[in-house]
Amino acid sequence: MRWALSRKRGAPDGLWMKCPSCEAMVYRKVVEEGLHTCPECQFHFRISAAERVDHLLDADSFEPLFEELESIDPLGFKGKKSYKEKLKKAQEATGHREAALFGTGKIAGKQVVFGIIDPNFIMGSMGSVVGEKIARGAEHAYDHKLPLIIVSGSGGGARMEEGILSLFQMAKTSAAIKRLQDAGGIYIAVLTNATMGGSMASWAALGDITIAEPQALLGFAGPRVISQTVRQELPPGFQTSEFLVEHGFLDQICHRKELRQRLVSMLRYTCADMPVAEKPQQKRHTAKIAKTNKVQAGT
Amino acid sequence: MSGVDRLNVPEFERPIVELEMKIEGMRMDLATAIGERKASIETDISEFEKDLKKLMESVFGNLDPWDRVQLSRHPNRPLVTDYINVLIDDFQELKGDRAYKDDAAIVCGFGTFEGNKVMVMGHRKGRTLKERLECNFGCAHPEGYRKALRKMKLAEKLNLPIISFINTPGAYPGIEAEERGQSQAIAENIREMSGLRVPIITLTIGEGGSGGALGIGVGDRYLIMENAYYSVISPEGCAAILWHDAKKASDAARVLRLTPNDLIELGIMDEIVPEPFGGAHRDPRKAYEFVRQYLLKHLAELMAIPVEQLMDQRYKKLRGMGKYIEVAA
Ligand SMILES: [Zn+2]
Numbered sequence: 001m002r003w004a005l006s007r008k009r010g011a012p013d014g015l016w017m018k019c020p021s022c023e024a025m026v027y028r029k030v031v032e033e034g035l036h037t038c039p040e041c042q043f044h045f046r047i048s049a050a051e052r053v054d055h056l057l058d059a060d061s062f063e064p065l066f067e068e069l070e071s072i073d074p075l076g077f078k079g080k081k082s083y084k085e086k087l088k089k090a091q092e093a094t095g096h097r098e099a100a101l102f103g104t105g106k107i108a109g110k111q112v113v114f115g116i117i118d119p120n121f122i123m124g125s126m127g128s129v130v131g132e133k134i135a136r137g138a139e140h141a142y143d144h145k146l147p148l149i150i151v152s153g154s155g156g157g158a159r160m161e162e163g164i165l166s167l168f169q170m171a172k173t174s175a176a177i178k179r180l181q182d183a184g185g186i187y188i189a190v191l192t193n194a195t196m197g198g199s200m201a202s203w204a205a206l207g208d209i210t211i212a213e214p215q216a217l218l219g220f221a222g223p224r225v226i227s228q229t230v231r232q233e234l235p236p237g238f239q240t241s242e243f244l245v246e247h248g249f250l251d252q253i254c255h256r257k258e259l260r261q262r263l264v265s266m267l268r269y270t271c272a273d274m275p276v277a278e279k280p281q282q283k284r285h286t287a288k289i290a291k292t293n294k295v296q297a298g299t
Numbered sequence: 300m301s302g303v304d305r306l307n308v309p310e311f312e313r314p315i316v317e318l319e320m321k322i323e324g325m326r327m328d329l330a331t332a333i334g335e336r337k338a339s340i341e342t343d344i345s346e347f348e349k350d351l352k353k354l355m356e357s358v359f360g361n362l363d364p365w366d367r368v369q370l371s372r373h374p375n376r377p378l379v380t381d382y383i384n385v386l387i388d389d390f391q392e393l394k395g396d397r398a399y400k401d402d403a404a405i406v407c408g409f410g411t412f413e414g415n416k417v418m419v420m421g422h423r424k425g426r427t428l429k430e431r432l433e434c435n436f437g438c439a440h441p442e443g444y445r446k447a448l449r450k451m452k453l454a455e456k457l458n459l460p461i462i463s464f465i466n467t468p469g470a471y472p473g474i475e476a477e478e479r480g481q482s483q484a485i486a487e488n489i490r491e492m493s494g495l496r497v498p499i500i501t502l503t504i505g506e507g508g509s510g511g512a513l514g515i516g517v518g519d520r521y522l523i524m525e526n527a528y529y530s531v532i533s534p535e536g537c538a539a540i541l542w543h544d545a546k547k548a549s550d551a552a553r554v555l556r557l558t559p560n561d562l563i564e565l566g567i568m569d570e571i572v573p574e575p576f577g578g579a580h581r582d583p584r585k586a587y588e589f590v591r592q593y594l595l596k597h598l599a600e601l602m603a604i605p606v607e608q609l610m611d612q613r614y615k616k617l618r619g620m621g622k623y624i625e626v627a628a
Contacts (some may be wrong), residue, residue, distance in 0.1 A: 156348030164567050171493060174493055201470075203486075218468065226473060230473050
């Protein structure tokens with residue numbers, strides 16, 4: 001079995017599909033052309049790690065790293081299902097060995113360390129392997145002086161089934177990111193639906209630049225826990241990307257269709273070896289018009 | 300302890316307290332008794348004391364994980380403020396995050412520990428209802444973590460070792476806490492603590508509640524008291540997820556492997572600080588003495604390590620956390 005870039009997808013085939021957010025019937029092809037977003041309400045569908053690679057990296061540039069890491073059941077965890085069963089099921093469903101997929105790849109020719117936390121694998125929760133891959137990813141970026149980009153989809157936060165080991169992955173990943181950042185390295189965090197708990201309270205919050213997809217659920221405590229604790233209804237839009245950007249915790253919200261181009265721009269400003277942006281033809285034209293208008297306004 | 304409901308203890312401890320109260324009552328009777336009655340009461344007391352000893356051994360000698368969680372939350376258990384009062388001289392509290400407000404759920408300040416100038420911090424739970432409300436039952440808001448970070452940076456500048464007392468059910472899950480960036484505050488504390496260039500000792504004295512604990516809990520030594528716990532999720536929260544029943548917390552406490560012995564076995568904690576038999580609350584003076592000895596030992600060791608080596612060791616310890624296998628890709 002090739003783990004690295006499985007193309008498994010959950011969605012059934014069919015010409016039309018229902019948007020789970022606005023419930024509109026939408027043409028599947030249009031959704032796919034929009035990189036799995038709803039043309040009506042812009043809802044961003046959950047996508048696989050392989051699709052992320054396709055969307056964001058230069059074609060065929062991705063080289064997986066650390067694929068040899070595999071989870072064990074360090075606590076002998078016995079819930080309703082055993083942790084081992086849960087892992088096996090997630091592996092079968094996603095075709096990946098774990099929730100984190102890391103590697104090197106190129107964006108507009110610029111070599112980067114690229115990581116994805118796949119929300120389809122036990123809610124993208126962070127156990128020892130996910131933590132180890134993030135830490136190794138940061139170290140690889142440090143060793144090779146490459147920017148680090150992590151696309152999070154870690155609604156599960158720290159993975160309960162690995163107990164205290166999961167919790168301390170927060171410290172392990174943050175320490176590795178600090179080392180990279182202290183040495184002048186760049187870490188761009190791309191937050192996607194959902195990123196919560198122990199993930200949001202460590203590596204996901206530590207980007208030099210933080211960009212989120214629209215309408216993603218991002219926060220520390222789960223909304224249900226909060227509403228039970230404070231015994232009141234949560235305000236509309238609470239813990240969404242829009243809420244976070246308003247409160248100052250994100251640099252930008254970016255539609256998936258524009259994400260690759262946005263990363264190219266961010267890499268330009270953060271990497272000295274990236275060429276400056278060329279002035280587009282159209283802009284020169286509008287600048288001239290604006291000048292003309294100004295003159296006219298003055299007369 | 301006047302004004303304290305002595306029977307407000309975990310269920311498993313109640314028969315012990317009842318017996319103790321009975322013996323105390325008999326002692327009072329004894330004070331006024333004479334002759335045969337006195338002799339008979341004396342015999343009774345010695346019988347009851349034997350029973351008490353047996354009972355204590357059977358209860359406290361067989362604590363399961365859930366019992367320990369309950370002891371860690373015991374209403375009479377010594378708190379960070381008690382340890383500061385007893386062990387720290389010339390404590391100078393340093394309040395405020397200089398951005399929003401002072402969060403009473405975390406206490407910080409300069410102090411002198413056995414002749415060493417240090418920065419002390421810890422989660423503050425409060426004893427009386429008024430105190431407990433003031434410090435939100437030990438559940439800090441982002442400003443609490445930001446205050447702690449500010450004082451830690453000051454400690455770094457002044458080359459003062461940091462002693463952090465952990466005791467929280469978790470960071471506060473509230474609307475305002477999210478608005479002010481609970482996850483951002485915790486993440487930044489964790490990151491910065493991993494690189495602060497002074498020795499850091501963390502001692503879990505009660506509850507090590509998830510990210511809220513870790514927010515002031517990264518360091519060079521991870522110590523935990525015998526009846527404390529540290530967990531990724533509260534046993535109640537875990538039970539609610541697994542079995543949709545928070546009352547199954549005792550089962551959850553078992554599966555989470557959250558006791559000091561488990562945490563050492565899993566390679567996270569470094570050493571267990573012993574407690575007096577039955578828990579720190581049964582003989583606080585003994586508990587303070589144990590804590591004094593262990594903190595002093597670790598502080599002395601850490602202060603002798605050159606800072607570059609200290610940083611290296613801290614990083615290596617963190618990097619080694621986690622269990623997995625490496626198989627052919
Ligand atoms: Zn829609």
